[in-house]
Amino acid sequence: MTLPSSSKIIIVGGGIIGCSTAYHLARMGQEVLLLDKAQLTSGSTWHAAGLVGQLRSNANITQLLGYSIDLYNRLEAETGLATGWKMNGGLRLACNAERWTEVKRQATTAHSFGLDMQLLTPQEAQDLWPLMDIGDVVGAAFLPTDGQASPSDITQALARGARDKGAVLVENMPAQEILVDGGRISGVRTPQGDVSCERLVLCCGQWTRELAATVGVNVPLVPVEHQYMITEPFGVPSDLPTLRDPDRLTYYKEEVGGLVMGGYEPNGIPWAVGGIPDPFDFQLLESNFDHFEQLVELALPRVPKFETAGIKQLINGPESFTPDGNFILGEAPEMANLFVGAGFNAFGIASGGGAGMALAEWVVNGAPPYDLWPVDIRRFGRPHQDTDWVRTRTLEAYGKHYTMAWPSEEHESGRPCRRSPLYDTLKSAGAVFGEKLGWERPNWYAAPGEDARDIYTFERPNWHDPVGREHRAVREAAALFDQTSFAKFVLKGPDAEAALGWIAANRVDRPVGRVIYTQMLNDLGGIECDLTCVRTAPDEYYIVTGTGFATHDFDWISRNIPDGLNAQLVDVTSANAVLSLFGPRARDILSACTRDDVSNADFPFGHARRIGIAGCPVLALRITYVGELGWELHLPVEYACTVHDALQAAGADHGLRNAGYRAIETLRLEKGYRAWGTDIGPDHTPDEAGLGWAVKLGTNQDFRGRAAVQAQREGGVTKMLATFTADPGVILSGRETIYRNGTRCGWLSSGGYGHALGRSIGMGYVRNPDGVTRDYVLEGAYELEVATERVRAEVTLAPLYDPRMERVKG
Known part of the structure; x- marks a missing residue:
């Protein structure tokens, strides 16, 4: 041919x-x-x-x-x-108690997604598949x-x-x-x-x-x-x-x-x-x-x-x-x-x-x-x-194809790969690391005498109590997090403001030294990125996003710089370490390390400033993802150990504790903070996600997705993100089915436990094709299906934990 x-x-x-x-x-x-x-x-x-x-x-x-x-x-x-x-x-067998729990959770996931997965006794499974011996079968699931x-x-x-x-x-x-x-x-x-x-x-x-x-x-x-x-x-x-x-x-x-x-x-x-x-x-x-x-x-x-x-x-x-x-x-x-x-x-x-x-x-x-x-x-x-790293990790994934899919399970191969300068210091302090995009990140810290490793289960895991210690330290005193793995970009050029103004849903025409929390939207108003921008100069922005979104967000921003504008995006992830200091005693600790004024009057929420700590230049961002007073401290990697040691010394008298990413997760659930990739993404708009306040519809500035957001605001939404709580004995991990007044209306996008509240917490969208309002959400009676069993749940559209709240809006 x-x-x-x-x-x-x-x-x-x-x-x-x-x-x-x-x-x-x-x-x-x-x-x-x-x-x-x-x-x-x-x-x-x-x-x-x-x-x-x-x-x-x-x-x-x-x-x-x-x-x-x-x-x-x-x-x-x-x-x-x-x-x-x-x-x-299709039949799926379970031959032990833990696998049966996994299968029941899979059945609930199927129900969440609208599939009719049926749980069977061993005999019912054998009736469908008479060739098998069922001597060790505990139960089975069947998807017709x-x-x-x-x-x-x-x-x-x-x-x-x-x-x-x-x-x-x-x-x-x-x-x-x-x-x-x-x-x-x-x-x-x-x-x-x-x-x-x-x-x-x-x-x-x-x-x-x-x-x-x-x-x-x-x-x-x-x-x-x-x-x-x-x-x-x-x-x-x-x-x-x-x-x-x-x-x-x-x-x-x-x-x-x-x-x-x-x-x-x-x-x-x-x-x-x-x-x-x-x-x-x-x-x-x-x-x-x-x-x-x-x-x-x-x-x-x-x-x-x-x-x-x-x-x-x-x-x-x-x-x-x-x-x-x-x-x-x-x-x-x-x-x-x-x-x-x-x-x-x-x-x-x-x-x-x-x-x-x-x-x-x-x-x-x-x-x-x-x-x-x-x-x-x-x-x-x-x-x-x-390719050698890819092959090593791929062979692990191949071997785990049928092994138990534990909640919070980490990969073991190809590690360590990318390490913060503080890796050895934190490991000696009891850090148990997880991995994200090759980065070793402290998930939690084991105390002397505790087993410094993850032991997986569908019940409360061995890190539950240690994470609780870290969680309460943030709420009651202060904790230090190594978040060096954050993806960090610089957008620079004479047209940086115009370019970012088109891509970002929130206003970026802020003075130098302001922190802007913003989404970036597609043409349907869906959330493509959820990140923080700092205006560091009239022609420059410092952009911070999640570790796992480095490639995605860089690609989205760079592709959406309008033609003809002079602005360049550079990845500076490897140049900067990040130490996050959060908690009611954070100001006491930071002020002991720097001559700069970090009082609320001089350094309010939503601001960023260059400060000095032990001879090190630090870009301090007063923001929070845990709902307490605090700063993200961004600094050249060569200063990381020095700044870390200074903060630890100053915090010794203030109850400062090391904390990891699993505490960040429990803390953000108490505050109702959204996570891109689970709670928000391209299928969710700011109004659906409760983030409409971060959209500049009140201005005459155009931005990508504006027309879609405007149309939805006039017509209303058909789903709305809400937070649910259940008794502390209920294990929530995400994908549990949400029932409103006895009718399935969605599923949890994320789940965990609030250690300050003593309650299990989940977030998920309440859906109704005829429309959803705040009253509609709050007036319903809710249950969650967890491993095929329904439990009572309470709903809220407000943060669960409010004392000493640092408002994300600024």
Whole structure:
């Protein structure tokens, strides 16, 4: 076939993700050219196991997977091609008390997201899956709308659907080179010549990282060997549900009267460490029976007939896996108009329909259909540039695919990576570290004699009481937090104010020395960033945001600087350490360390100033995320130890205590402070989130999202963020279902415990398509579903803890 000389959109890769993206783009009326270096499905799609499950820990990812099922339900009728899709349901077993708690919490999550997950007795599970022994089964969950599909057939049906709508799909046509002109995508080079395009979409599976890297785009994924066994037929019913047995690390599905059995062993084997061989099309790796034996030994007690069933084949096919077990979607932050859909961690068939839909909308509209932060390519950062680090972390994620998903569980591999100058000092003080974007961050501090490590549980964990000590120190005296991991940028230039004024929802035309808390909004009024800006000079702003949002927020700000304005954004994260001093005695401590006046009259809330501490220049920001008097102290990293020691010495007589990030979480819940990525994000507007006061609608200044916020303010909202409290014995961790007057109306976005209040606390949106007002929220009677049981809850729209409150508004 002769290639066209140009196409508006080029997709590279003809697996299920590429074909699904082409299908959805063509349905949107877009001009699409898909190129595959060999034949459709020849990468990893053709050997995928084909289980299709829906439930994830995030509502929107669950919605995306549900879209896949809706698509597969109609695809055969639409295209005339068989897909092998069967909605035979999915079973998940629990074989111990803790797993049963996890399953019950998953069932509640399913109910929160509108899925009918049913809890079954062992006998009821066996009635659905008679081949299994249930001697060790405590219970099971059943999702009737799960199922299985034939990966190759689904992909070919999507390909036909794409062609029927005008897409051009060309096999045996590799993209040999990505062409860039003036820093922008211009096309691809093929054996038939160059083809120009406006947008390029890489859906190349395990080949994506290498191809993207040729133009400076990082896609953190690596291939890992994944094996599953196919038995000879032995009378397995064709309507048998899929089965996941996480305590035995295995999964099962029916195939032609036999079974497919695979799993996720703890010692996964990386593949192609030195590069993927070429060609590698419709190829498998040599079966590794010795390695697979550990899964067979776990499976035999569950399915005794395996002992006598004939083995047809042991499939060993490499799949692309990622460091956090989530796939990768979105526009690359390094290159405008280059999009990625890759790294599907062996659940590409379940994700394929929805991922292709979301990616197509992203390409056409510049944004996904809803917030997809858990899979957004911008969630990665500096450590993910190193493939060896990525591989180490990815193998840990692979091995944890079926292990217990504990609340607050931390990764163990690839650590320590990024360290504050105070790392060793804090470790010797009892710090138990967590990790975020490679940064080691103190989560909590163990006292002498306490076990300085996390012991995970679904009940109150071993750090509950130590965090309580730190929490009360903030409320009653003072605590010092090392927050060096904050992402920090400088926006500088003669047009800095104009540029930031367009991007930020709050006013930034403030005097030098003022701190501005602001959101940054998309065209629908959704919150894309939630951060702090300090005006440090007439032509300069210092911007501080969360550790995990470094890539995302830098990308959002830099892309939205209007054309023609002279303003440059620079990442200065590694240049500055941050020590946060919070608590009613914070002023006493700080004033003992500096000659500068830090009184309320001279240094009020919402102001920033350069002060000196022990010979060190410090940018002090009087703000709070915990609801007490305090300062964030930003200083060059080489001064961190000196300033830390000075503060500790001054605080010795004032009850100063070290504190970590888990105390920050409990403290902010008491104050009702929002967290981006959980409580607020692109699907939430300031008015819905209770942040409308931080929007400059009272001015005549235009800003991105203004029209949407104005329209919503005139028309009202259909959801509103509220805070809920429950008895202290109730364990809240997020995703618990909210019931108002007995009717499901939402779910908790975050949950925890308030140590000053002695109550469990959760935050979540009360939803009503007919509209939500403050009175509507406050007049309801509420219950929360926690691990399938309902408990009474109280609601408020105000901070729970008020004494000595530092108002965020300033």
